[in-house]
Amino acid sequence: MKQTTIKKDILFEGVGLHTGSNIKVKISPAFPDTGIRFMRVDVKNSESVAVSPYSVITTQLATGIKCGDFPISTIEHLMSALYGLGVDNALIEVDGPEIPILDGSSKPIVEMILDAGIKELGKNKKFLKVNRRIRVDLQDKWIEIIPSRFFKITFGIDFNHPLLSVQKKFVNVTAESYVNDIARARTFGFKNEVESLWKMGLAKGGSLENAVVIGEEGVLNPEGLRFEDEFVRHKILDLVGDISLIGYPILGHIRAYRSGHQLNNQFARALIESTDCYSLVEMGEEHSDTEKELVLEPQGVVWS
Numbered sequence: 001m002k003q004t005t006i007k008k009d010i011l012f013e014g015v016g017l018h019t020g021s022n023i024k025v026k027i028s029p030a031f032p033d034t035g036i037r038f039m040r041v042d043v044k045n046s047e048s049v050a051v052s053p054y055s056v057i058t059t060q061l062a063t064g065i066k067c068g069d070f071p072i073s074t075i076e077h078l079m080s081a082l083y084g085l086g087v088d089n090a091l092i093e094v095d096g097p098e099i100p101i102l103d104g105s106s107k108p109i110v111e112m113i114l115d116a117g118i119k120e121l122g123k124n125k126k127f128l129k130v131n132r133r134i135r136v137d138l139q140d141k142w143i144e145i146i147p148s149r150f151f152k153i154t155f156g157i158d159f160n161h162p163l164l165s166v167q168k169k170f171v172n173v174t175a176e177s178y179v180n181d182i183a184r185a186r187t188f189g190f191k192n193e194v195e196s197l198w199k200m201g202l203a204k205g206g207s208l209e210n211a212v213v214i215g216e217e218g219v220l221n222p223e224g225l226r227f228e229d230e231f232v233r234h235k236i237l238d239l240v241g242d243i244s245l246i247g248y249p250i251l252g253h254i255r256a257y258r259s260g261h262q263l264n265n266q267f268a269r270a271l272i273e274s275t276d277c278y279s280l281v282e283m284g285e286e287h288s289d290t291e292k293e294l295v296l297e298p299q300g301v302v303w304s
């Protein structure tokens with residue numbers, strides 16, 4: 001199985017969740033072994049930086065990295081879309097301090113990537129194959145990975161809210177299941193928390209256009225939910241994005257309970273550092289049945 005990149009440049013713009021200002025993004029094809037690199041193009045002396053769990057400088061509300069001397073926040077949905085579709089190499093140029101929030105999910109980015117197309121490159125893809133369990137606890141939250149031939153996630157959430165208490169979801173993460181079951185799930189927040197963020201001058205770009213907001217009576221968004229369990233699906237979307245910073249597709253089953261950006265990042269670091277618990281492998285053609293070519297048709301995603 002070969003490394004991939006996108007076939008042509010992708011350009012998009014939109015409101016940043018934190019600043020509320022309009023930000024432009026360009027994603028360009030990249031050579032094998034480039035990985036995913038970010039670059040701020042609105043500042044002098046900027047350089048492109050390869051993402052890793054160690055480039056993360058904030059996990060408050062979103063995952064933000066240090067790019068040279070400058071921050072880029074809210075990278076997780078874009079990273080999740082690239083990983084979900086199996087894009088290994090790309091350069092992402094941003095003209096501001098965060099990636100636009102778009103509709104709060106990774107669906108718009110997934111559609112743009114599928115529209116641009118994904119191409120194979122001349123070098124083999126390396127997978128991080130987990131051989132032994134790795135676990136990280138943070139108070140009552142935990143996350144672990146156990147060996148599996150595929151990349152699987154089981155996620156459980158438990159909020160103290162009548163509308164959103166326990167949700168649990170299992171996904172065998174392939175490009176197909178990512179597009180159909182995960183990408184459309186939007187970020188969410190509770191009304192009282194959103195209001196206090198606004199009072200503090202945070203989440204200026206946040207609105208019902210890009211987040212599911214939960215009030216005491218129910219979901220405030222007039223269009224309702226995209227999935228009955230949209231919340232746990234979005235937690236999986238975030239986890240895929242946060243764990244993708246390790247730079248390799250994973251063969252293993254992640255099980256997480258109430259994890260968020262902070263614990264996801266701690267876990268990504270623990271995973272990389274547990275060198276005795278995994279090996280880096282190349283996959284033969286016999287496993288290629290998990291990868292198919294994605295084609296976006298006007299009526300939606302079809303598979304060939």
Ligand SMILES: [Zn+2]
Pocket residue numbers: 076077187234237238
């Ligand atoms: Zn998110």
